[in-house]
Amino acid sequence: MTRVLCRLDELDATGAREIVLNKDGARVSVFVLKYRGHILGYVNSCPHVRLPLNWTADVFLDVSRTYLFCANHGAHFDVMSGLCIRGPCKGQSLTPYPVRVEDDSIVTDDI
Template sequence: MSPLPALYLDDLPGGPPPGTLLAVIADLPAHGGKDISFREDQFLVRVFVQKVGDVIGVYENRCPHAGTPLNLFDDRFMDLTGAHLICRTHGARFRIEDGYCTLGPCKGQSLRPVAHEIRDGGVYTV
């Protein structure tokens, strides 16, 4: 399956406007993950930022298999080896650089990337 097109958060009900700061890179925890939610009335938009080395992934926080968030309780999105993003519900594993699922019930599908830019030490919506 081909990668999904980038998701522009301002296109979603409840999504933030372009230029919204998602994360300050230096403030990300040692494990590199941050769960981010935007809410407006009944609309909820969930995304996450994950930094591994020099790679920063920004994705919709939604597993393509069941629609559940990848994390269960906190900002942790990586498997125990630190090599792949993992869905805590069914164990699907995804590549950090492109969100492609390499193992699990949604193998061959991808996480939806979020359109973003990195500037001035931060990750911003576009």
């Protein structure tokens, strides 16, 4: 079964969008983003101390939109791999979340 997470045009404002899922009764925050023609998804949990990365709704990229950014202690992550390249969790990675594009929407089969 497939679940629609959001429409592609909902990424236009910030490049990303947070979606809160209910998985087996547990609240799980994930985010999807559009980056250089790729659509990617990650679990919204920083490997440093497992806080959500964002302080502002749907803002996950730094101001240059070059890196994913954790607002808590400034970790920077490579967008394509999720690897932390600067900050307190350098060398650790975000957890990928499986997404794909179907028609004009971003969907997941992980439900």
